[in-house]
Amino acid sequence: MRPMKADRKDLPRRDPAPSRWGYRYQRLMLTPGFRRMLRVGVPALLIGGIVAGWTARDANRQMIADAYADMKTQIQQREEFLVKVMAVDGADEGLAANVRTVLPVEFPVSSFDLNLEEMRQTVAALPAVAEASLRVRPGGILQVNVTQRQPVAVFRAAEGLKLIDGDGVLIRSIVARADRADLPLITGDGARDALTEGLEIYRVAGPLAPRMRGVVRMGERRWDVILDSGQRILLPTADPVIAFERVVAMTQAQDLLDRDVAVVDMRHPARPTIRMNEQALTNLRQTSASAEQ
Numbered sequence: 001m002r003p004m005k006a007d008r009k010d011l012p013r014r015d016p017a018p019s020r021w022g023y024r025y026q027r028l029m030l031t032p033g034f035r036r037m038l039r040v041g042v043p044a045l046l047i048g049g050i051v052a053g054w055t056a057r058d059a060n061r062q063m064i065a066d067a068y069a070d071m072k073t074q075i076q077q078r079e080e081f082l083v084k085v086m087a088v089d090g091a092d093e094g095l096a097a098n099v100r101t102v103l104p105v106e107f108p109v110s111s112f113d114l115n116l117e118e119m120r121q122t123v124a125a126l127p128a129v130a131e132a133s134l135r136v137r138p139g140g141i142l143q144v145n146v147t148q149r150q151p152v153a154v155f156r157a158a159e160g161l162k163l164i165d166g167d168g169v170l171i172r173s174i175v176a177r178a179d180r181a182d183l184p185l186i187t188g189d190g191a192r193d194a195l196t197e198g199l200e201i202y203r204v205a206g207p208l209a210p211r212m213r214g215v216v217r218m219g220e221r222r223w224d225v226i227l228d229s230g231q232r233i234l235l236p237t238a239d240p241v242i243a244f245e246r247v248v249a250m251t252q253a254q255d256l257l258d259r260d261v262a263v264v265d266m267r268h269p270a271r272p273t274i275r276m277n278e279q280a281l282t283n284l285r286q287t288s289a290s291a292e293q
Helices: 020-029 031-056 059-074 091-104 116-124 195-203 206-211 240-254 276-293
Strands: 083-088 127-139 141-148 151-157 158-166 171-174 185-189 212-218 220-225 232-234 261-267 273-276
Touching: 020 031, 031 059, 083 116, 091 116, 091 141, 151 171, 151 195, 151 273, 185 195, 195 212, 195 220, 195 240, 206 212, 206 240, 220 240
Parallel strands: 083 141, 151 185, 185 212, 232 261
Antiparallel strands: 127 141, 151 158, 158 171, 212 220, 220 232, 261 273
């Protein structure tokens, strides 16, 4: 006899609801961030792991570095990035030659290999340069623009004659005074610091200007004016320009400096003192002796 089939009503029914883990998984799959992580994050992580493993070998890293350097060189050496010539504007021939000397660039060169700021500082360090700017112009031209210092006087230093600008900066040396006879001569300790006052003395010289050999700063506190005949005008510490104007006026009115005068001492403006030269004193003594006889 066959066993009787159990009644279906007696069998346990299958629960259609998902399990706890299945439910959580379905909830996660409904989350946009989780789906994005599965689509992007996991592949990226896998690729990153493969790349990290591949680059862990020294030979592979060196291959990447060589490929990068080669690509970089090919880009930098392209025609549009090559600098072929240098142009210097704002400088005379001598200064332009100095600029080219301190910037020994071998052309053609890639613009990527030029440190323009460092080159600008090198040019600006030249004594004759007040300001400098550099840029690469289209056409492969390294453009150097300089503002050249303009000399206002000749300064006699211990090492020779030098041109000096209005700020007291020594520009360059000259061989002889005749090379810049058009500029006033200034010398002495502290003369560069009082340059403006020294130039003002020249400015008010009037008819004495052609006879002036120079002005000398004495003891870093006052000026002496030297004339071509060796005559010397001693100016005071305070208001030397006004005192020199008085000497110029006396010369125009009384021909003071056309006489046998060696020194005009204006250090005490209230009582100017005149010192005769030796020959004039000798003649005066002989005249006085003859008169007494």
